[in-house]
Amino acid sequence: MGALIPCKDGRALEAVPVSDFIAVQVMRQIRNVCREGFSNDHSELSPAAQTEWWDSIKGRAVAFLYSEPFGAWVGYGLLRPDADGRTVSSVAVLPEYAGRGYGGAITRHIVRQASGTVYATARLDNPAAMALHNADDWVETGRAGDLAFYRTREALV
Numbered sequence: 001m002g003a004l005i006p007c008k009d010g011r012a013l014e015a016v017p018v019s020d021f022i023a024v025q026v027m028r029q030i031r032n033v034c035r036e037g038f039s040n041d042h043s044e045l046s047p048a049a050q051t052e053w054w055d056s057i058k059g060r061a062v063a064f065l066y067s068e069p070f071g072a073w074v075g076y077g078l079l080r081p082d083a084d085g086r087t088v089s090s091v092a093v094l095p096e097y098a099g100r101g102y103g104g105a106i107t108r109h110i111v112r113q114a115s116g117t118v119y120a121t122a123r124l125d126n127p128a129a130m131a132l133h134n135a136d137d138w139v140e141t142g143r144a145g146d147l148a149f150y151r152t153r154e155a156l157v
Helices: 021-037 047-057 102-111 127-133
Strands: 003-006 012-017 062-067 073-081 087-093 118-123 138-144 147-152
Touching: 003 102, 012 102, 021 047, 021 062, 021 073, 021 087, 062 102, 073 102, 087 102, 102 127, 118 127, 127 147
Parallel strands: 087 118
Antiparallel strands: 003 012, 012 062, 062 073, 073 087, 118 147, 138 147
């Protein structure tokens, strides 16, 4: 059993660290379902591509799978280094769990795993991602095309 993460409505999510092949593949399945809402790569990942990607960042990334206690997987949260060495967050919530505040709870939990500033990108046409990143924990740093760029507020780090 993982740690319980409180949600704003009194519910809780269970956070389980991604640490083995099966968890990496569950993360891939969630990512593939949610890929259209992502700000960059929208391609469907194969099991081999996901394993290769994870092997390239493991030890430098932090990831959790989240579920309702004793329930099905709801989503994941990930912190990974980007090409510039910054820590970037990625959060995905399966569509059937949208609107329950899980994205915010996952984001708050994953961001607090970082030792410094966390960066994120949201598509302007993704209202859930925009609302999440326009919350008190984030500062918008700019826009380009259909993307908005964010960093965590200094008070969080």
